[in-house]
Amino acid sequence: MAIGLRHLLPSLIVRPSRGEVARPPALPKLKVRGTHAKDTMTATKEPRPLTRLQIGLVILALACGGFGIGTGEFAIMGLLPDVAHTFAVTTPQAGYVISAYALGVVVGAPLIAMAGATSSRRTLLLILMTVFAIGNLASALAPDFLSFIVLRFLTGLPHGAYFGVSALVAASLVPGHMRARAVGYVMLGLTVATLIGTPVMALFGQALSWRVMFLTVGLIGVLTMTLIWLYLPRDKPAASASVMRELVAFTHPQVLLTLTLAATGFGGMFSVFSYIASTATEVAHLPVVMIPVIMALFGIGMNVGNVVGSKLADRSLLGTIGGMLVFNIVVMTLFSLTAAHPLMLYASTFLIGCTFAAGPAIQTRLMDVAADGQTLAAASMHSAFNVANALGAWLGGLVIALGYGYAATGYVGAALSFLGLFVFAASVLLERRSGCACGNACAAGT
Numbered sequence: 001m002a003i004g005l006r007h008l009l010p011s012l013i014v015r016p017s018r019g020e021v022a023r024p025p026a027l028p029k030l031k032v033r034g035t036h037a038k039d040t041m042t043a044t045k046e047p048r049p050l051t052r053l054q055i056g057l058v059i060l061a062l063a064c065g066g067f068g069i070g071t072g073e074f075a076i077m078g079l080l081p082d083v084a085h086t087f088a089v090t091t092p093q094a095g096y097v098i099s100a101y102a103l104g105v106v107v108g109a110p111l112i113a114m115a116g117a118t119s120s121r122r123t124l125l126l127i128l129m130t131v132f133a134i135g136n137l138a139s140a141l142a143p144d145f146l147s148f149i150v151l152r153f154l155t156g157l158p159h160g161a162y163f164g165v166s167a168l169v170a171a172s173l174v175p176g177h178m179r180a181r182a183v184g185y186v187m188l189g190l191t192v193a194t195l196i197g198t199p200v201m202a203l204f205g206q207a208l209s210w211r212v213m214f215l216t217v218g219l220i221g222v223l224t225m226t227l228i229w230l231y232l233p234r235d236k237p238a239a240s241a242s243v244m245r246e247l248v249a250f251t252h253p254q255v256l257l258t259l260t261l262a263a264t265g266f267g268g269m270f271s272v273f274s275y276i277a278s279t280a281t282e283v284a285h286l287p288v289v290m291i292p293v294i295m296a297l298f299g300i301g302m303n304v305g306n307v308v309g310s311k312l313a314d315r316s317l318l319g320t321i322g323g324m325l326v327f328n329i330v331v332m333t334l335f336s337l338t339a340a341h342p343l344m345l346y347a348s349t350f351l352i353g354c355t356f357a358a359g360p361a362i363q364t365r366l367m368d369v370a371a372d373g374q375t376l377a378a379a380s381m382h383s384a385f386n387v388a389n390a391l392g393a394w395l396g397g398l399v400i401a402l403g404y405g406y407a408a409t410g411y412v413g414a415a416l417s418f419l420g421l422f423v424f425a426a427s428v429l430l431e432r433r434s435g436c437a438c439g440n441a442c443a444a445g446t
Contacts, residue, residue, distance in 0.1 A: 054231065055173045059185050061227030062166040065129055066189025068220035069159055071197030072136055073101060075217075078202035079210040086210070087145035097152045102390070104156025106383045112161040113379035114247070120235045121169050125228050128158035128165070133221025140214035160386075163187070164379030167363050169232070177314055179367075184310025184360035191306045191356065195299030199292065247373070254369035255377050257427040262362050262384035263391060265325055265420030268332050268413030269355050270392030273298060276349060279406040284345045294349055301353020309357025317361055317368075321424055324358035328417035331355060336410030352413075392416065 050058070076083070077098065084094040116124040135155030142148035163186070170182040205213035250256065272279075280286045280294050313320040331351045338344035363381050370377030395416070396409040404411075 050173060050233070057227070057231040058173060059170055059182060061224060061231055062125075062170060062186045063189035063192075064220065064227060065125075065132075065162060065166065065224035066186055067193045067197055068189075068217050068224060069132065069162065070190040070193025071201050071220070072132075072155070072214065072217040073159070074194060074198040075201035075205065075213050076101075076210070078198070079205045079213065082205065082210045083148075087148065089145055093145075097149055100149045100153040101156040101159075102386050104153040105159040105386050108157030109160025109164065109379040109383040110376060112158060113164060113376040116161065116165075117375055121165050122228065122232050122235050124165055125162065125169070125232070126225060128162045129221055129225045129228065131155075131158045132162070133218050133225060136214045136218035136221060140211040140218065160382030161375075161379040163190075163382050164377075165375060167378050167381075168367065168374055171364070171367065180313035180317065180320075180360045180364045181310045183363050184306050184313075187310075187359055187363070188303065188306055191299070191302040194302055195296065198299075199295070247376070250373070250376070252369060252371070252373075253430060254427060255366065255373070257423055257430070258362065258366045258369055259377075259380055259384045261321075261420050261423045261427065262366075262381060263387040264416050264423060265328065265358060265362070266385055266388035267392035267395070268328055268416040268420075269352060270389045271396035271412040271416065272332065272335060272352055272392075272409045274389075274393040275396055275400065275406050275409050279339055279409070280345060283339045283405065283407050284342045286342055286345070294346070297346055297350045298353040301350040302356040303353075305354035305357035306359060308354075310360035312357070313361035313364060317365055318428060320361040321358055321365065322421070322428075324355065324361070325417055325421040325424060328355045328358075329414045329421070332410045332413035332417060334410075335413070336407050339407035339410065348410075 080091050080094040080098075083097065084091045087094070112128070116127075119127075132155060135151055139148060139151045139155060142151055166186045167183045170186045171179040174182045201213045201216060204216070276294055276298065277291050280291055281288060286294075309320060309324065312323075331348060331354075334344075335348040335352060338348060363378065366377050366381050367374050392413070395412050399408045399412050400406060
């Protein structure tokens with residue numbers, strides 16, 4: 001992530017042209033809370049643009065929050081037996097905590113986005129990360145299973161809204177031709193969590209206690225709050241911001257089509273990944289000790305896909321989305337055809353991780369088509385992502401239960417990706433027939 005930020009920073013800001021005369025401030029200079037004395041803003045109508053370093057620190061702070069959220073969401077999956085032992089329940093019953101968190105994400109994203117529609121984005125991010133930090137710290141101290149489930153639901157509430165608002169903030173800091181890349185760097189926190197945060201926290205959780213994992217994630221939340229408070233300047237909500245404007249966005253067909261695209265397009269990835277461990281042992285006949293290698297390859301693929309996909313999206317937003325859906329269909333089909341061969345399973349698992357490349361592009365597209373309802377739409381992206389998780393896992397399990405085997409999950413993924421491609425084609429066709437449904441922003445992404 002640090003390497004990516006270093007490449008991003010040199011071109012994030014456009015310097016004033018030579019000879020441009022700066023206007024004297026109308027009022028004395030005001031310090032931005034938490035910045036150095038030289039990082040000040042004048043009380044003029046337009047604040048000074050942030051420096052390259054400041055932009056990098058803001059994006060790093062937002063990505064840090066994504067890392068904490070991703071680690072807390074996924075690390076618990078490897079610690080369910082320990083949770084079950086602590087609360088004297090079965091492992092399947094312990095899995096309810098995962099469902100509770102996912103439900104919190106789906107419910108919280110739209111509700112919090114609407115509630116915070118008239119708040120400044122800095123204030124909203126601080127509130128969201130405060131809830132996340134307290135929720136994880138409280139989860140580490142949960143006295144019984146019922147309270148633990150309730151706490152995981154509450155902790156999931158800020159998840160979608162945080163990523164949505166973070167994407168909007170990151171995109172607003174950079175020139176238009178680098179929006180998807182900035183969004184990708186925020187999402188890099190989530191993908192790095194799958195590669196590093198999740199296995200490390202799972203290891204510590206198994207060696208010490210699952211409570212230690214949640215305590216650590218809570219402290220990451222506190223660190224993120226501190227970084228946001230220090231480096232993200234104060235802002236004012238748009239004068240036209242309102243709950244009704246956010247809701248009106250969901251009357252736009254393009255918003256609904258893009259959310260449907262996210263739910264179906266990513267569903268294929270989850271249909272395969274949900275059963276990848278069983279595919280490795282039952283189909284490719286790999287030893288259990290190789291499952292962490294399979295997981296690591298998937299995580300590496302997600303990070304590579306996120307970085308490459310965000311750069312491609314800045315060149316051609318629609319081209320990247322359409323191209324990645326076709327790529328998904330090919331890779332998922334390849335997975336089913338070659339899952340019995342260990343080397344091919346390694347390769348296809350990495351490539352399936354790379355399908356996450358569509359993430360920054362779809363998130364940016366959703367912000368474009370939402371017009372005045374960007375906060376709610378951007379947050380709803382992660383509700384759609386969790387719908388994709390549930391849909392993919394359910395359909396994959398259904399095919400396995402019907403006797404088609406674990407390898408057939410790739411065909412399910414290909415079918416979902418094809419459905420996503422159909423939705424995307426309908427979206428593009430509708431846009432061309434009606435002109436640009438989302439104004440000038442759409443034109444920038446085509």
